[in-house]
Amino acid sequence: MNPELVSVIIPVYKQSEEVLANLAELSNDKYTKTEITVVVDEPTQEFLKELCNFSNVKVIVNKDRKGKVNALNQAVQSSAGGYLLFADSDVLLPHNIIYNSVSEIGDNDILDYSKVGIVKSRISRLTSIDYLQAHMISEIFSKISRKTFAIDGAAFMIKRNALERLGGFRPMVSEDFDLATRSHRMGLNYKMSCSIKVNVGQPDNFNEWFMQRIRWAYGMGEWIKQNLKYLFRMVVYSPIIAISAILIMLPTITLGIMLYAIYSKIVSSYFITYIYYTIPSSSVPIREYVITAYYAEAGKVVMASFSTFIMLVPLYYYLAKRDGEKFSPLSFAVYYFMYQPILLMVFLIGISLSFMNIKPDINWVT
Numbered sequence: 001m002n003p004e005l006v007s008v009i010i011p012v013y014k015q016s017e018e019v020l021a022n023l024a025e026l027s028n029d030k031y032t033k034t035e036i037t038v039v040v041d042e043p044t045q046e047f048l049k050e051l052c053n054f055s056n057v058k059v060i061v062n063k064d065r066k067g068k069v070n071a072l073n074q075a076v077q078s079s080a081g082g083y084l085l086f087a088d089s090d091v092l093l094p095h096n097i098i099y100n101s102v103s104e105i106g107d108n109d110i111l112d113y114s115k116v117g118i119v120k121s122r123i124s125r126l127t128s129i130d131y132l133q134a135h136m137i138s139e140i141f142s143k144i145s146r147k148t149f150a151i152d153g154a155a156f157m158i159k160r161n162a163l164e165r166l167g168g169f170r171p172m173v174s175e176d177f178d179l180a181t182r183s184h185r186m187g188l189n190y191k192m193s194c195s196i197k198v199n200v201g202q203p204d205n206f207n208e209w210f211m212q213r214i215r216w217a218y219g220m221g222e223w224i225k226q227n228l229k230y231l232f233r234m235v236v237y238s239p240i241i242a243i244s245a246i247l248i249m250l251p252t253i254t255l256g257i258m259l260y261a262i263y264s265k266i267v268s269s270y271f272i273t274y275i276y277y278t279i280p281s282s283s284v285p286i287r288e289y290v291i292t293a294y295y296a297e298a299g300k301v302v303m304a305s306f307s308t309f310i311m312l313v314p315l316y317y318y319l320a321k322r323d324g325e326k327f328s329p330l331s332f333a334v335y336y337f338m339y340q341p342i343l344l345m346v347f348l349i350g351i352s353l354s355f356m357n358i359k360p361d362i363n364w365v366t
Contacts, residue, residue, distance in 0.1 A: 006098050007081030007160075008036045011071035015040075015047035016089035018201065023054045031099035037079055039071035041365075067365030069169045076160075076168060084163060087155045090201035092118070100196050101157045108146070109162035109188040110180075112138055113155050113198045114323065123209050124202035125331055126339045131200070132319045135192070142192035149227075149234065151180035151190075155198040162188050171366040172226070173219030181227050184234075197323070213343065215362040217350020225355060309336050 008026060012019055019038065026036055038051060039060045051059050060074060076084065085101060087093060094100075097113075105111040114135050117128030134152055141148040153176025166182050169175045183190065203209035224231065313329060320327035353360055 002033070002080050003082035004033050005081035006031060006034045006083040006085055006102060006157075007076075007079035008034060008085045008087065008098065009072060009075040009079065010036070010038045010087050010089060011068050011075070012038060012040045012043070012047075012089040013065065014042055015044045018092055019089050020050050022087065022091070022093045023051075023057055025093055025095060026098065027054065027056060028095075029098045030096050031102055034098055035079060035081060037075045039075045041065045041067070041071065065365050067171075069171050069175050069366045072169045072175070076163065082160050083157055084160055085155075085157045086153065087198075088153070088200075091155050092199040093155065094197055094199075097196060097198075101193075104193055104196070105157060105159070105191065107189065108191040109159050110148070110151070110183060110190045111157040112142075112148075112151055112190065112192045113196045114192070114194055115152055115154060115200050116197050116323065116325065117202045118199050120202065121204045123206060124204060125328075126335045127202045127209065128325070129316065129332065129335050129339075132316060132323070132325075135194075135323070136319060138192040139194070142190060145238070146189045146191065147184050147187070148190040149181040149184040149231070150177050152176065153179070154200050172222055173215060173362070173364060173366060174223045175366065177220070177223045178226065181223070181230065185230065210346065211362065213346045214350045214360055215364055217347040218354045218360060218362060219350075220347065221351035221354025224351065305337070309333070312336065 010019055010022065023036065023038075026034070035058065036054075036056060037058045037060065039062070040047065040051075041062045042065050043061055048059070048061070051057060058078070060071075060078065062071070062074075066074075072086065083102060083105070085098060101111055115131045117124060117131050119125050119128050137150075138148065138152075156176075162183070165186060165188075166179060170178050172178045180190075203212055313332060316332055317327045317329075350360070
C-alpha cells in the first residue's frame, strides 16, 4: 500500500459517456499520485475502444454481469492507494476532486460529497430536490457527531485502512448504507464536504424513476432488517439526530403529522365548545353532526399540509441558493403535494417486499 496514492475506482455496466468525461477530468487533476481503475461488466466494443485512449487507466473486464459490489471489491483488491475514491458511472466529477478530497479528508475516515441532481426533464427537476434533503441530513451527522449510518454511494472517498477494517463491501442492494452503518458501529469518523459538489444523473421518465426508487426501497428494507436492533438503539440514544433525519427525509409526512396533531386538539376543542354552548344535545341530528365532524377533520388535514409547506419553502430556498441551484416555488409545490406522497408509497411497497423476502424485478446484480 502507498499511503499517499489515491485509487479511483469506477464500476460500469456496458458503457457510460459520463465515465469517459470523468477520465478526462481526472487526468488533469492537480493531485498526480493517482491510479484509476474502471471495472466493466459486459462492455460494448465501442466503450472498450474509447477506454484505450486513456493510457493511465487500468481496465478490468468481466464478460458476464458480476454486479456492482463484486466490481468494487475486485478493484479494491487490485489497487494500492491509501485513499480510495469511488464514483458511479452516472456521475460527473468536478475539477480537481482528488486534490480537494485529499486536502479536506484530514483525520476523517470517510469523506462524502454534496450531490446535485442533473436536471434534464420534469421528473429530474423533482428528484433533484431529494438531494437537498440528503445533503442536509448528512450535514447534521457530520457536524453533530462526525458519524453516519447512511451514505450516498454515488461518489465518496474512504481511507483504505478504514475499508479493510470494515471488511469491504457486502453483497447488498444498498451496499453504501450497509457500509456506512458498519462504520458507525466501529466509530469511524465521517465528514460531509460542502465545497466538493458531484453532479448525479437522474431518471428521465416515470418508468426509470419507479424502477430506481423501488430498487432503493427494497435495498432500504434489506438494510433495515440487517440493522434493526442497532437502528432502534440509535433512535433511543440519539433521538435528536434520528428525528431530524426522519423529518428531513419525509417532511410531507412527519411534519404534517405533528401539525395535524396540534390542529386536531385546537379544532376539536373549538368544535366541542361550539356544540356544547350553541346546540342543545337533544336537537343535534346525527347526520349533521357527522358531516360537521368530517369537515372539521378535512380542515385539520388542509391546515397541517399548507402550514408545513409554508414552513419548508424558505428552508429549501436557502438550501438551493447556498448550493448554487435554482429554486422554483411551483416545482416545490408539486414535489411536496404530489411527489413526496407517491415516493412514500413506493418506499413502503419496496420495504414491505424486502421484509416478505419477495425480490421485485429491479434489474440489479449485487
